[in-house]
Amino acid sequence: MAQRRAQWSAALRTPVGALSAALVLLVLTVAVLGPILWQDTASAIDTDAIGQSASAGHLVGTDDLGRDIFYRVLVATRLSVVLALIAATIGTITGLVLGMLPTVLPRPLARLVISTVDIAVAFPSLLLVLSFAVILGVGTTGAVLAIGFALAPQFARLTHTLSTSVAGRDFVLAARVTGLSRIRLLFRHILPNIGEPLVVNATIGAGSALLAFSGLSFLGIGVQPPDYDWGLLLREGLNGIYLNPAAALAPGVAVVLAGLAFNLFGETAAGVIGLRTRPPRLPPRPVRKPGTEPGTTDDALLVVENLEVAFPRKSGWTVPVRGVSFTVRQGEAIGVVGESGSGKSLTGLAVSRLIEAPGSVTADRLDFAGTPVLTTPERELRTLLGTSLAMVFQDPMASLNPVRRIGRQLAEVSEQHQGLSRGEALSRAVDRMRAVRIPAAGRRARQYPHEFSGGMRQRAMIGMGLMGEPRLIIADEPTTALDVTVQRQLLRLLARTRTERDTAIILISHDIAVVSQTCERMLVMYAGRVVEDLPSAGTPRHPYTRALLAATLDLETDRDAPLAVIPGRPPEPDRVPNGCAFADRCPLATDRCRAEDPELTEVARGHRVACWHPDAPSAAAGAVSVAGGAK
Incomplete structure (x- = not known):
């Protein structure tokens, strides 16, 4: 909490932050106090002052009933802002749901949702607003729903694009290895990494909703008398614009200032707001004793026969992995070498069941710890892969979630598969960080990935794999871009892990010399x-x-x-x-x-x-x- 308060304090001290805070405070203050302080003044009819221009008594003049336009603009702030926020909230929630549905739905339904959203985005926003307004009816309720539904497609498209870009990152694949379901992946790893642009666009959407609502009221299909908002006041002021331009200018300035306040505040909030969720505590899962898995043998931990990985293209299928067969025994270390594009990493991903549709993985046999990986339902396989198989990816910066602390990321495995509480899991994470020789592990567990060096991030990835009781570690280029000293330290760490835990290792590398010395x-x-x-x-x-x-x-x-x-x-x-x-x-x-x-x-x-x-x-x-x- 102290760190979050410090982030807000620093953001509000910037020129943009200070200006946005001042404008938002001004708009909210007027919205709250306006009807309380000036409702009677704004409603007072003065037949002796009908249609007056700006004067000392009436700063922006009076309307055709002699009511003070300036006070009417102040009082209208509450209704204008509240309706815009409600419409923006409807559009944001609807768009968020539509944008995230393709991530959790089966592929045919996901395509249907995406196609529907794309068609809606193709229509101009104003046309959508007017169409929905006509369908839903003239008035405040119809206008709110019309604007909310019109904002939803663009927000849905943005959400889907951002979530798709994050879903393929290594840290999401690593989380899938731990056995997280699609929904948990969505709320724990995808949404936090797209939170900032969504917050920015939600606040911009509030400004757009404000403008759209004013436009509908100006056209006569929004707020209806005796209620009034800035759009209705702008319409009334336009009738006498040649005699009193200030009557139309005042509500227009109010719309601009409020919209600017929303947009600038979104830029400020994006740097400090994240959509974070606290993982629930799960009941303890039964722990299977080593060697009791059905179908396992003493010497065969991983059996791969005729493995193929294929991806569709316009004229058929591309098969980057074809007919791969090998066996890994308990405690054995094997290396996989070859030039870029030889299929090394795809083989590791296929073994870990991390190739998603439209990719296709087939094999005559693909068994891990006696369990057929390709035919076992994902829910049943989740615990086995989450605790007995560890994946160390090539780029630790891309493999770790940049918006979550290192300790929390490591603790996630124990929370999911060992039923530990939040505190117990974090203690285990600190212990595993010590096991991989990370100094000051307790302090380091509270840091973010960007605060670690490359070698320390790679150690943290190995520590994440050790949170369970891994029987197999697949290390995909773990020493790439590291200096030779750090390379040697990491290779020694893998060797020590193998010796102490009888863990099998698959080391994927371009460097045949490294593999020959390690495997x-x-x-x-x-x-x-x-x-x-x-x-x-x-x-x-x-x-x-x-x-x-x-x-x-x-x-x-x-x-x-x-x-x-x-x-x-x-x-x-x-x-x-x-x-x-x-x-x-x-x-x-x-x-x-x-x-x-x-x-x-x-x-x-x-x-x-x-x-x-x-x-x-x-x-x-x-x-x-x-x-x-x-x-």
Whole structure:
């Protein structure tokens, strides 16, 4: 609370903040006190002062009944502002609901809602207002509903666009791994990150509603006599504008000042207001003892057979991951290497069940801890994946929710799956932060992601994975963009976690040297499939693996020799050629390589290769070993 008060104080000390506060205070004060102080004066009829222009007795003149226009403008403030706020609230709530529905509805219904909103947005707002006003009837109630419903489509479109942009971020995917339902994801992770633009547009909507309401009253289909608002007063003043311009100018100035107050206040509030919700306390969930999951075995934790990931396009399907098969045993560390676009990260996401429609994931078998991932209902799978599988994404800044404190984000796992109270979960989060060697963990837990360094954010991501009892950690490029010292610290942390907890690790990386030093086994991927599966201490047999090793630099690299490169570039996922995908870049390629795609075949115990010439020496790389690099 103290921090929030400090944020408001700082915002109100800025020029825009101070001006907006002054204008809002002025409008609200007049709205509250106007009818109390000046109602009688504004209603007093003076037949001796009919139609007078501005004077010392009447600052902006009188109307055709001799009533003081200035006091009538002050009294009309309450009705004008209240009706505008009610209409804006109706439009905001309706738009928010319509904009968020596609996030939780099945895809066909979501498309119907989006299409309806798009059609409504295509119509000019004024036309919508007038149409709704005619349908709902002339008068205050009809005008309020007409303006509210007319504001809703644009607010819905903005909400949907913002929520869609956030829904694909890594921290939302990480929250899905913890097992949060779509609705909880919506209120806990998506809405807080789109709160500021929504607040700005809601206040702008209030200003627009004020202007629209004044316009309807001016046209005679809004507020009806004997009530009056600024629009009705503007209409009355227009009749005598040539004799007394101030009679029309006064309500117009009031509309401008009130609209400016709403808009400027929205800019100020956006910096300090967030739509935050407190997660409810859940009852304790039954904790399954290790090894009692149905269908599990002692040595097979993750079984993947013929995994494919496909995405639709205009002329068919793109298959960036095709026919991937591997097994991860309890406590085993395997590395997945390959160039960008080889399908490494998509494989990790598919295993974690994080590929959403329209993407399609199929496999002959995809079992985690004995549970079939693809056929088990999401509700049943949520607890297993939330506590036994941890995902560490490449960019920790994008993987952590920027508007939530680090400690609260870590505590969310225990609140969801272990039934801990808010305080107990936070204590566990601090303990896990200490476990990953974050100094001053208690203080750091109250900080936001931007207050952490890159290495500390990555440690926090690993700590989040340790909030449960993970049996498998999938680390997707966890050392990217970190200096070598921090890289070494994080790799040691993963190794220590594996040793102490018997946790299996899948390390996805571009750096084959890092993988060879960290993992027991290595999967080499190219163009969406595994081309070699070998022990880290073994000798690679595939030309692509040899070329990757030859391109790796170390302290023994000859500085005078030209750097080794792999000519060409990998094929696009929708343009994979017939035969071996590496053939166009391979110095050993033959006609058979270009015509037939080799299967992954075992060439030695624990060593599989997809190549027609696994025994031929590579002209590009020479003799190589994974542990020692190019020789």
